[in-house]
Amino acid sequence: MKDKQVRVRFAPSPTGPLHIGGIRTALYNYLFARKNKGVMVLRIEDTDQNRSMPGTEEYIMKSLEWCGIRFDEGVREGGPYGPYRQSERKSLYEQYAMKLIEKGHAYYAFDTAEELEQMRKRQEAGGFKLTGYNQQSRLEMKNSLTLDKEDVQQRINNCEKYVIRIRIPENEEIKVFDEVRNWVNVDSSTMDDKVLFKSDGMPTYHLANVVDDHMMKITNVIRGEEWLPSLPLHALLYKYLGWENEMPDFAHLPLLLKPDGKGKLSKRDGDRLGFPVFPLQWKDPKTGEIYSGYRESGYFPEAFVNILVFLGWNPGTEQELFTMEELIDAFTLERVGKSGSRFDPEKAKWFNHQYLIGKSNAELATQYEKILKKKKIEISVAYVEKVVGLIKERANFVSDFWEQSKFFFIAPEDYEEKLVKKKWKENTPDILRDISAMLMDISDFSRDSIEKTVKDYIEEKELGMGQVMIALRLCLVGSGMGPDLFAIMELLGKKEVIQRVQRGIENIGG
RNA sequence: GGCCCGUUCGUCUAGUCAGGUCAGGACGCAAGAUUUUCAUUCUUGUAACAGGGGUUCAAAUCCCCUACGGGCUACCA
Numbered sequence: 001m002k003d004k005q006v007r008v009r010f011a012p013s014p015t016g017p018l019h020i021g022g023i024r025t026a027l028y029n030y031l032f033a034r035k036n037k038g039v040m041v042l043r044i045e046d047t048d049q050n051r052s053m054p055g056t057e058e059y060i061m062k063s064l065e066w067c068g069i070r071f072d073e074g075v076r077e078g079g080p081y082g083p084y085r086q087s088e089r090k091s092l093y094e095q096y097a098m099k100l101i102e103k104g105h106a107y108y109a110f111d112t113a114e115e116l117e118q119m120r121k122r123q124e125a126g127g128f129k130l131t132g133y134n135q136q137s138r139l140e141m142k143n144s145l146t147l148d149k150e151d152v153q154q155r156i157n158n159c160e161k162y163v164i165r166i167r168i169p170e171n172e173e174i175k176v177f178d179e180v181r182n183w184v185n186v187d188s189s190t191m192d193d194k195v196l197f198k199s200d201g202m203p204t205y206h207l208a209n210v211v212d213d214h215m216m217k218i219t220n221v222i223r224g225e226e227w228l229p230s231l232p233l234h235a236l237l238y239k240y241l242g243w244e245n246e247m248p249d250f251a252h253l254p255l256l257l258k259p260d261g262k263g264k265l266s267k268r269d270g271d272r273l274g275f276p277v278f279p280l281q282w283k284d285p286k287t288g289e290i291y292s293g294y295r296e297s298g299y300f301p302e303a304f305v306n307i308l309v310f311l312g313w314n315p316g317t318e319q320e321l322f323t324m325e326e327l328i329d330a331f332t333l334e335r336v337g338k339s340g341s342r343f344d345p346e347k348a349k350w351f352n353h354q355y356l357i358g359k360s361n362a363e364l365a366t367q368y369e370k371i372l373k374k375k376k377i378e379i380s381v382a383y384v385e386k387v388v389g390l391i392k393e394r395a396n397f398v399s400d401f402w403e404q405s406k407f408f409f410i411a412p413e414d415y416e417e418k419l420v421k422k423k424w425k426e427n428t429p430d431i432l433r434d435i436s437a438m439l440m441d442i443s444d445f446s447r448d449s450i451e452k453t454v455k456d457y458i459e460e461k462e463l464g465m466g467q468v469m470i471a472l473r474l475c476l477v478g479s480g481m482g483p484d485l486f487a488i489m490e491l492l493g494k495k496e497v498i499q500r501v502q503r504g505i506e507n508i509g510g
Numbered sequence: 511g512g513c514c515c516g517u518u519c520g521u522c523u524a525g526u527c528a529g530g531u532c533a534g535g536a537c538g539c540a541a542g543a544u545u546u547u548c549a550u551u552c553u554u555g556u557a558a559c560a561g562g563g564g565u566u567c568a569a570a571u572c573c574c575c576u577a578c579g580g581g582c583u584a585c586c587a
Contacts, residue, residue, distance in 0.1 A: 013587050048586055113585085129512055132583070163585050181515070182527095190513050198585040205587050229514055229582040254516080255580070264580075310536095314523060318535055337523080340580060344521045347537040357550095394549050404549090419547080469546030481548035 006038025008220050009213065010064075010071075013045040014056040016267045017282040017291070018063050020343065021224065021256040024308045028253060029222045030069045031309075031331035041216060042074030044085045045209070047202045054285055063279040066301050068324050081216040086208050093203035096211050096241060097164045097196055101144075105240040106196060108162045109133070109143040110155055132192030135170050164197035166206075166236065174232040179251035179333045186232040194233055206230060210237040213248055221248045222333070225340075226264070228252045251333050254312050257340040264340070275345040279304065298397030299348070303355040307348045311341045321354055353396045361385045367398045375402070377409050386491055390483040404482075408491060411500050412478025415508055419480050423470040429505045431461075431468060432475065436501045439494060447490040454486075475504025 010026040012018055018026075033040040042061070046052050061076060073079030083089055100106035111119075116133070119141065123131045130136065138145055143165070144152045156162065172188040196207040203211070213221060231250060238247040255264040259273055269277050270291045281293040294304050306322055314337075315322075315330045322330065356364070365384040372384065391404040438453050439445075458468050473485050476497065482488060489497050 011587095015587070045587065051586060109585095116585090124511090127511085131512070161585090165585095178515095184514070186514070192583080195585050200585075202585090204585070209587090224581095225515070226581055226587090232514095252515085257580075259521085262579095310522060312522095316524070318524085320536060339516050341523090342521065344537065347522065350537055391549095393551085423547095464546095466546055473547060477547090479548080480546090483549085485546065 004217075004219055006033060006036040006220060007041065007216065007218050008033045008038060008222060009041040009043050009216065009218050011043040011045050011209070011212075011223075012060055013048065013051070014053060014060065015048070015051040016053050016056055017059050017278050017280075018056075019265060019267050019269075019277045020279065020294075020308060021265050023063065023067060023069075023279055024256065024311060025222065025224055025253060026064055026069050027067065027305060027308055028313070028331070028336070031327050032220060032222060032333065033072075034328040035331050038219070039072045040070070041079070041081070041218070042071040042076075042084060043212060043216070044075055044087075045205065046085060046087045047198075047205065047208050049087070049200070049202070059280065059282065066279060066295055067305050068301055086203075086212065089208075089212065090202060092215070093207055093211055094197065094201070097203070097207060100166065100196070100237075100240055101164065103240060104167065105236075106164050106166050107138075107144040108152055108156070109138075109141065109165050109193075109195075110147075110160060110162050111141050111143070115141065130190060130192075133165065134192040135168060135189065138165075138167075138193055161199040163195045163199050165193040166196055166233070166240075168193055168233075168236070174235060176231045176235045177250070178228065178231065179249055180254075180336050180338060181228070181252065184228070184231065188232070188236075191232060194230075196237075206233055206237065210234050210241070210243075214238070214241070214243050214246065218248050220251065222251045222253065225252045225255050251336065254337055255340045256311060257342050259342045259344075265343070273343075275343065275348065298399045299352050300355045300359075303348075303352040306355070307343075307351045311343065312337050321351075321358075349396045356395060356397070357392055359392075361389045361392070364388045364392060364398060364401075368401050371399070371402055372409070375409075379409065383408075383491070390487055390491070394483075407477045407482065408488070411496075411503065412474075412476070414478060415474050415504070416479040419470060419474060420508055423467055424474065424508055425467065428467075428471045429509075431463065432471060432501050432505055434461075435468070435472070436498050439489075439498060442494065445490060445494045447484075447486045450489050451486040471504075472501070474508065475501045 008029045010029045012022055030040055032038070042064075044057055057075070064071075071077055073081065073084065075084045097106060101108070119133070119137055120131065123137065133141065140146070145167070147155075168191045169188050174186045174188055176184050176186070178184055194206055195204050197203050231252070235247065238244050257263070258265055258269065265277060267277065270289075271277075276292045276294050276297055278291055278293045279295060281296045282291045283289070284291070295301070302323065305324060305327070309322065309327055310320070313331070313335055316335055362385055365381055365388045368384055368388055369381070372379070387405050387408045388401065391401060394404050395401055435454060435457060438457060439450065442449055442453055454468070454472075458465055469485055470480065473480065473482065476485065476488060476492065492500070
């Protein structure tokens, strides 16, 4: 297995949008593939026709693309092991189910839903420890183990519905190896005879998964921990199909938990948790309900990836910010944790902030301009870039920019009352008129010369810095927030500054 | 109920395999410093080995039990 080219797959079922847990699984697969110079496959597991939801396959691909996760083979890319949609591979599976029957490892079962229900009730009433269709109960059901040959053949000839179940051996210790948890032992007697092939002619996950992974030459299966209980079943399948020696290595990832501590995160959690569970906004085609996405919430894809990768993995160093390339370099399955983790919205914001301040003013300005355009503000890129440079440290998202910088584009309409009460004195208007006049005379209206002028004036008149500056800020910004006032003045320009001071004096009065 | 997996600050985690530094970092929170304001930044602080038994000179680390959490238990994946 070691010399072969590494091939991994991400195999979602299109039953709904991918949530952040699914993205993380895809991400780990991707990192593992790239790290080992391997191939990444996207396989769509649509064996349950009833649960398929329109649009989700497209959604899955768009989401992964947004995250920067690329596939080498898949439904869109094609490849030598296609088709990559299980519904299109339907005809492939039956022969393997038949092979298992021939070898005595599987059997036909003709039980109806009602009969299965009755079986369950009997077991419940009897207080059985082991429940399900198992080595004990299969003897009292309608299947090719209990029925005679002719009867079975006749039922099949009559087109009676049947499923094919695996025949789990008795009292066999099954040892399976998981890359993150090491050896897991299971007594086969506690397992049940899972359906491998459904009456609609489709395989179940278990069969399709094993067959496809084998046919697609998958070397490493990296999937969620919810699959760990079926690993012994899959191991048995590999063995019975004669593929034991080519069985892939398995790694089961710890689950993402709900922050309120009840169970694993699920698609149904939507926005209930106070943060999105989906990468991209999703509109439920049935209900029309809209669920928010990280992209629409203003997260950068690099930040999103960085947030997710740390939910269950860490590099063992103190580095927290990673580009995709750095992640590929640093990623190993050995450093994947064993316990489930909760998403922390606060830390997520911090990550985005880190990426935001790391971006160039030009890039941020381009994004901010889209928002400004919607507000019907047309202004030079150079100006927006300068604004962004002054405020980006104060924001987590580009969508925070407006709140942080609107005074650069529109003069304040009203003035923060508390501050007016506290700092706007009787003589304030006179002081501001003095300053206004002095600013008028500055030929080089730069931050430094404004600062010098104002400070000299304050010193000369023996005034308090705070008193004057806050009054000025009120006129220019409208409130007590914002970056350095001299920088604001330089950007606004002489004319605008003087106008705003004028208006401030008139509006606040005195 | 049964089977399987897990458990270190509020959260993400390092440290566990090869037992021995005040249990380290980050987010958050708090305080202080800086500042014309808010924020940033900087400094400091806050706070954890689930519990109990062993083994050992020595246990977060190895073993056992208990508790708690999670997953699975469909002709769903």
